[in-house]
Amino acid sequence: MASTLTPQQPTPGPTSTPTPTLTLKPGTAYADAWQRCLAVAPEAFRDGRVLNLWGAAWRPDGRALPATTPVDGTPVAGVPRLDGPTAVRAVRAALDQHRAWRHVSLPERRARIAATLDALSEHRDLLALLLVWEIGKPWRLALADVDRAIDGVRWYVDGIEPMLAGRAPLDGPVSNVASWNYPMSVLVHAVLVQALAGNAVVAKTPTDGGVACLTLAFALAAREGVPVTLVSGSGGELSEALVRAPEIGCVSFVGGRDTGATVADAVAGLGTRHVLEQEGLNTWGVWDFSDWAALSALIPKLFDYGKQRCTAYPRFVVQRSRFDNFLSAYLPAVRTVRVGHPLAVTGPDDPLPELDFGPLINAAKAKELADQVAEAVDRGAVPLHRGLPDPARFLPGQDTSAYLHPVTLLNPPPSSPLHHAEPFGPVDTIVLVDTEAELLAAMNASNGALVATLATDDRRSYDRLAPHIRAFKVGHGTPRSRGDRDEWFGGWGASWHGAFVGGELLVRAVTQGPADERLPGNFPEYRLTP
Structure with a gap:
């Protein structure tokens, strides 16, 4: 039986603070935008x-x-x-x-x-x-x-x-x-x-x-x-x-x-x-690394726009001996990711909400990813995190079929698209490795990528390994982006x-x-x- 990705919303207890009712920020309705276009x-x-x-x-x-x-x-x-x-x-x-x-x-x-x-x-x-x-x-x-x-x-x-x-x-x-x-x-x-x-x-x-x-x-x-x-x-x-x-x-x-x-x-x-x-499947490698506070601070930023971008990092390749430290940094950070209606406020004078992402591009994409996750779990992937919707970030009774909250899976099976392809959504996968050869093989799983990052304390290790990562831009412990102005951009292989x-x-x-x-x-x- 396929696992589900539609978690039940928690029922408020008798002492819970009532959730404020949200409304659209005045002047931001689609009808308002359309009238402005006409003008x-x-x-x-x-x-x-x-x-x-x-x-x-x-x-x-x-x-x-x-x-x-x-x-x-x-x-x-x-x-x-x-x-x-x-x-x-x-x-x-x-x-x-x-x-x-x-x-x-x-x-x-x-x-x-x-x-x-x-x-x-x-x-x-x-x-x-x-x-x-x-x-x-x-x-x-x-x-x-x-x-x-x-x-x-x-x-x-x-x-x-x-x-x-x-x-x-x-x-x-x-x-x-x-x-x-x-x-x-x-x-x-x-x-x-x-x-x-x-x-x-x-x-x-x-x-x-x-x-x-x-x-x-x-x-x-x-x-x-x-x-x-x-x-x-x-x-x-x-x-x-x-x-x-x-x-x-x-x-x-x-x-x-x-x-x-x-x-x-x-x-x-x-x-x-x-x-x-x-x-391409952009990857973040972790090898002989110890600056977990810096990594933890980056995790929510990596979820900008629900990872619906060509330079998103949906795959972490982690040295097995550092996996416990990685999880201690990753899990508290991913739980802080903010998802909701981008124009919902509690009062007319409130600023628009600060969110990491809203919906995916459509309900079909959200369902496709949910089905892929469920299938991967049925075939052996370990679910490490499943985000829960926060009622305080949505309009009462609104359609939320295009929303998918962050999901993290350990070791997706080779038969799953999540093993070798970019999900283009808020689904992280983690692969554990023991050797440098395994690290490079896992980071090059998609025959070319646009960006990659190798987080390692040892600059010599970075200099030795980075040239073997098949991505156009490789960062040393920091994310790479498409770039602007005079910064080159391209890709290797099929990317x-x-x-x-x-x-x-x-x-x-x-x-x-x-x-x-x-x-x-x-x-x-x-x-x-x-």
Whole structure:
């Protein structure tokens, strides 16, 4: 019989303090956010739906599907799905924009991107509120997503000239297919830098969330004359246009390995320039380590946004002889992780709650992970921690089907996806090892990752072992992140294909240089020539 991950809420005893009744913070309802969108960009929002942007016009084409927020089940705008032939027309229109934009002077491009950033800054709070509703980000993290996009692109605006020296835009627009978890700091950031470098840009709205936030951001960019296209639809339906179309100059993809492998095969056959970021099982190794207070302080931070990010650490590989110390540091820390409704307050003047995460992206994802955990436990994994919902962090009677509280398992069986793949949710797994060889094998379980960390007191051990960890960034006792500005980012093995990005490398990835140039990157079977 499968174990359940739906713990019973504790029944208050006769002396328990009554739980305060929570309500939505005034002015933060989804209906309020929608009305603000209508006031800011009426051209992009109409009749309760968002529009597609292509051919420099907002169009009511596409079939809008019903959608609800993962936060509490409130109905929200769904993506207006285009069909394949319409997407082909959109890409061809983007090529026309590209041919004009690539001849616009750099000072003019800088001015238009800078004006876009000013507009994004003006509507920062609305963009963040949309992220809360559409993808469940707590307010603090939603603001950070918006701010990182704005601040990151400003860095390029201020220093773009030397990055473009001797370089030219591509022959066709850049196509962006990105995951839903960072609409601003990943997708909008990339789009604006690509346009600054002289390219028209096509982007697909993630199917799982973020459509209103992205629509507003693209509307602000389009008003400043930036050649952006934003379309919605299923990946299978639109891939012919967004990945395989001969008009495309570069494909930028952020997502899962299965879809990424399909995209990689397509661009390899076509010779299309590409940046393909895919997930990997990022691991945290513990070997001859003793600073348990420092580790304990980090554990709650590692749960930001429910580990729904490409640089999350869901796997701990722990030296067996240090396991008791590890648990003494880990378990009290994981019990402090705060989960709840991101906009629920006890009074109208109260600040929005400080949370580590809210819901997962949808109820289906929460159920999938719960089922994987239950199956792993049935097959021998040991449950070390199962978080309990705190009624004081939710609205009375709200839909909580998309919420999953932290879970920690010891030794998931090899047959479980939790043994070798990234869960993309608040599920930690722990693997015990006795030798350095076992440590490295366990840390390299997913054939390449984006980040990893090795916590060890001995710097010589770190220097000896870190080069054998197949992750692009390896930290010494501290977490690594995607990075901003001039910090490179990439991956090894199956976690990444194509050009690396960050700083000058992001510009090089979407521009043409010398004829014999080789782009830095992870090209397993071929080398890419501009």
